[in-house]
Amino acid sequence: MKTYDLIVIGTGSAMNVVDAMLRSRPGMKVAVIDKDEPGGICLTRGCIPSKILLYPAELVRLIERGRQLGVSCEEVRVDFKAIMDRMRSLIGNDISQIKYALENSENIDYYRDIAEFIAPYTIRVSGKEITSKTIFLCTGSKPIIPEIEGLDKVGYLTSDTIISLHDLPKSIAIVGGGYIAAEYGHFLSSMGAEVTIIGRNPQFLPDEEPEIARVVESELGTHIRILTNHEVIKAEVKDGKKSLFAVNRSNRKTISVDADEVMIAAGRGPLNDILHLERAGIETTPEGWIKVNEYMETNRPGIWAIGDADGRYLFKHVANYESEVLYYNAVLKRRVKADYRAVPHAVFTHPEVAAVGMKEVEAINMYGKENILIGFYRYEDTAKGEAMAAKGYFVKIIVKSDDYTILGAHIVGPDASLLIHDIIVAMYSHEGSLAPIMNSMFIHPALNEVVQRAAGNLLTVDEYHNTF
Numbered sequence: 001m002k003t004y005d006l007i008v009i010g011t012g013s014a015m016n017v018v019d020a021m022l023r024s025r026p027g028m029k030v031a032v033i034d035k036d037e038p039g040g041i042c043l044t045r046g047c048i049p050s051k052i053l054l055y056p057a058e059l060v061r062l063i064e065r066g067r068q069l070g071v072s073c074e075e076v077r078v079d080f081k082a083i084m085d086r087m088r089s090l091i092g093n094d095i096s097q098i099k100y101a102l103e104n105s106e107n108i109d110y111y112r113d114i115a116e117f118i119a120p121y122t123i124r125v126s127g128k129e130i131t132s133k134t135i136f137l138c139t140g141s142k143p144i145i146p147e148i149e150g151l152d153k154v155g156y157l158t159s160d161t162i163i164s165l166h167d168l169p170k171s172i173a174i175v176g177g178g179y180i181a182a183e184y185g186h187f188l189s190s191m192g193a194e195v196t197i198i199g200r201n202p203q204f205l206p207d208e209e210p211e212i213a214r215v216v217e218s219e220l221g222t223h224i225r226i227l228t229n230h231e232v233i234k235a236e237v238k239d240g241k242k243s244l245f246a247v248n249r250s251n252r253k254t255i256s257v258d259a260d261e262v263m264i265a266a267g268r269g270p271l272n273d274i275l276h277l278e279r280a281g282i283e284t285t286p287e288g289w290i291k292v293n294e295y296m297e298t299n300r301p302g303i304w305a306i307g308d309a310d311g312r313y314l315f316k317h318v319a320n321y322e323s324e325v326l327y328y329n330a331v332l333k334r335r336v337k338a339d340y341r342a343v344p345h346a347v348f349t350h351p352e353v354a355a356v357g358m359k360e361v362e363a364i365n366m367y368g369k370e371n372i373l374i375g376f377y378r379y380e381d382t383a384k385g386e387a388m389a390a391k392g393y394f395v396k397i398i399v400k401s402d403d404y405t406i407l408g409a410h411i412v413g414p415d416a417s418l419l420i421h422d423i424i425v426a427m428y429s430h431e432g433s434l435a436p437i438m439n440s441m442f443i444h445p446a447l448n449e450v451v452q453r454a455a456g457n458l459l460t461v462d463e464y465h466n467t468f
Contacts, residue, residue, distance in 0.1 A: 001122070001129045002109075007031045009115050009123075009275070010138030011098065012040020013307050013319035017136065017327045022107050024331075031132070033111040033125050038098040041140045041308070042316040043091060045160045050183060052087040053163075054348050057190035061350050068389045080168040080191050087163065117280040120300060133302050134330060137282075137290055138319075139275065141268040141308035146175065146232070154235040154242050156262040159184070168193055169261035173244050175232050176265035177204050182216065182349035184265065185224050190350075195224035196257050198246050200231045205347065209359055211468060212412045215392055220350055230255070235262065268314055285311065294337040295329045296322055304330055313343050342427035346417035351393060354416035356424050357408030363398045364461070373401045374464040375434070377454035379413050383445030390414055395454040396464075397423060397434065404434040415447060422451045 005028040006021065008014050018030055037044045056078070063076050102110040115125040122131045143158040145151070157165070159180050168191050174181045177199020189195045197204075204226055205213040217226055230246040233254075237243070241258040248255070270288035277284055283291040283299045289311025296304050306326050307319030321338075328336040344356040363372050375397035379385030385393070393413025399406050409423040426436050437455040442448055459467070 001131055002031075004029050004031045004109075004130060004132040006134045006136070007033070007123060007130060007132040008136045008138065009033045010040065010136075010140060010307070010309070011038040011102070012042060012138055012140060013316070013323040014136045014138035014326075015040075015098075016320065016323040017331065018108075020327055021331055022105075026107070028107060029109070030107055031109050031111065031125075031130055032102055033113065033115045033123075035112070035114045037095050038102055038110075039091075039095050040138075040316075040319075042319075043094055043098075045163055047316050048094075049087050049091050049163045050159070050187075051348060052090055053083060053187050054183060056083050057187045058350070060190040065389070078191050081166060083191070084163070084165060114274055116274065116276045117282075118276075120280045121302070122280075135303045136326065136330070137272075137275070137298070137303065137305040137309050138307050139271050139305075139309045141311075141314055142271045143264060144267045144269045145264055146266050148175075148232050148244075149234040151235045151262075151264075154237055154262060156235075156264050158264050162263060169259070170194065171259040172196075172261040172263055173198060173242070173257045173259040174263045174265050175244070176267065177201055177226070177228060178207065178265065178267060179205065179345075179347040179349070180265035180267075181263075182220065182347055184263065185226075186220060186349045189223045194259075196259065197224060197226045198230050198232055198244065198257060199226070199228050200249065202229045202249075204228050205353070208347070208353055208355065209396065209410045212353055212355075212396075212410050215394075215412045216347075216349060216351060216353060219392070223350070227255075227257075268308070270309070270311060272309060287311065295335060296326045296338060297329065302330075313340070313345075315343070315345055318343060341432070342424055344420055344424050346420070348417070351413050352416040353410075353412050354420035355408070355410045356420055357406065357427060358398060359408060359410070360396075360398055360461070363407045367400060367407075369461050371401050372407075372461055373399050373404075373458040374461060375399065375454040375456070375458050376464055376467060377450050377457050379447070379450050382447065382449045382453065384447040385450060387445070388414065388447075395419065395450050397451075397454050399434050399458070403431075404438075405432050406434050411451075419448055419451050422448060 011034040111125045113126040115123050118124050171194040173196045175198050181197050185195045185197050203213050204217040229249045232244050232246045234245040242262050244257045290305040290309050292305050292310045306322035308314050325338045328334045342356050347353040377395050379390040379393040396410045398408045406427045411419050434455050442452045
């Protein structure tokens with residue numbers, strides 16, 4: 001049995017810690033294990049390839065919108081194969097560089113295989129048994145596949161496999177109404193496919209504020225068909241098409257959707273079962289996520305988990321942040337707690353969405369409606385927003401009425417993922433107050449004035465809702 005100073009399962013954000021450790025401890029020996037291509041889900045089949053695809057999609061919509069401003073093209077031609085090949089080339093280069101570094105490091109033994117525990121602190125991989133007192137579990141997640149009669153026989157894509165497409169399907173039905181469906185629905189429709197989204201929740205983008213989701217559904221719905229409150233129960237091949245049968249969860253009526261291709265975008269679940277964590281005595285949640293404390297440590301001392309593996313927030317930026325917390329605790333022994341008070345996210349659809357912190361209902365439940373104010377401003381009421389013809393988009397900031405502590409913020413519109421950062425930084429300041437935004441000097445006429453003006457336009461909850 002070979003003993004290592006550190007065993008790492010997964011080559012995503014955990015490698016941030018490995019790199020830092022090797023710089024400070026050049027003599028240490030590390031086992032790095034990953035059954036997939038190195039780089040983690042974000043690089044190999046997640047956020048990076050999808051955003052490479054989504055930028056051309058946004059250009060298509062931007063060109064279309066130019067007609068409102070007196071700029072038009074006779075025809076927008078899309079080379080789907082070129083777009084897909086560019087994406088695969090870019091991520092392929094990054095993967096190759098990571099693989100080369102892993103295979104040629106004097107400090108690292110790189111195992112391209114499935115790992116499983118056979119005892120506490122002992123792992124079997126590639127027919128070998130290895131052990132370490134320090135183990136990082138960074139296993140990522142996998143697509144959730146709902147139980148749909150006939151689905152396996154019909155065949156389907158997921159967010160993991162769609163990046164392998166070479167030809168654009170003429171039509172595609174996407175099962176799921178969350179951010180993956182919204183992003184790939186935007187991409188595929190802008191490329192020229194006929195897209196239908198079938199979501200089981202009454203609200204499209206169910207994790208967003210209702211008024212934010214309505215804006216996206218309205219605008220994205222001009223390009224694709226969006227069905228909410230429908231559950232897909234059966235799939236079959238009929239007349240050369242893939243047919244999905246979905247039941248309306250309110251009236252129980254069944255409809256059918258025919259398409260050339262099917263994509264499942266029903267969320268992501270844990271990928272920890274293959275590790276046989278029970279043999280190591282590592283506790284998991286009923287859903288299968290690894291239980292960790294606020295220091296990212298499992299119930300087994302010296303065994304840690306970050307990123308999707310713990311199931312808290314399935315975002316790459318959270319995994320990167322947790323890798324910093326892991327470094328402080330596992331390496332420097334400083335006992336630093338993870339701080340999730342302002343976890344942001346974005347949905348790169350059309351229009352873009354970004355949010356951080358609490359939703360309105362959560363804030364009201366915690367502090368009471370009378371103790372909440374909402375900062376609100378529309379893009380179109382700023383000079384830059386007017387110049388862009390950016391109508392219907394807005395910023396919403398939720399604060400405590402007594403001290404202006406920011407509880408959450410939600411933005412829908414162009415560059416939402418950029419604009420939200422003014423608010424995120426304020427939330428992470430010492431007091432977490434709206435005051436720095438209210439009192440700062442913003443460039444005029446820049447789009448981020450909409451954030452400053454929302455901060456200066458505080459409304460009661462009822463006044464806010466009366467603006468719609």
